[in-house]
Amino acid sequence: MKIWIFCVLLFLMISCRQEQHELFGDWTVESTFYQSSCRIFEENHAIKGLVLYYNDGTTSFSYPEGKSYYLFENLKRKKNIYVDGMTGATAKKTGNNALQLEVKSKDTLLMTNYIMGQALTEIWTRIK
16 A cells, blocks of 8 residues: 555656756856856747846846847757747848757757858856
8 A cells, every 4th residue: 555655646746747948047158258148948939048148348238237138039949959040130030040059968058150151159058
């Protein structure tokens, strides 16, 4: 009887557990040129990247002191990467993918931006 109750409780705990999406959370860039962090979350069935902090030596931004800036919106999964048709630097949705995210591990992302046809790749790590 005790084993049966234990199995039922274990089943309930496993079935009620909410699985965290691999991208959701706070991330920071590993760069010698600038500092930046963002929060990746889902809103209205769209994956978004809210800029929490940015400083490149000439421009500085800190959320929530100012307006909300998004690094990307409407991120979609395509095979083993996430692609974005709309970035903060994109005026309108285009056919090419201006940004790509690849999950390297649960704490590491490889972010590739395409600027004027050239790829810029950065490593982003999860903020714990």
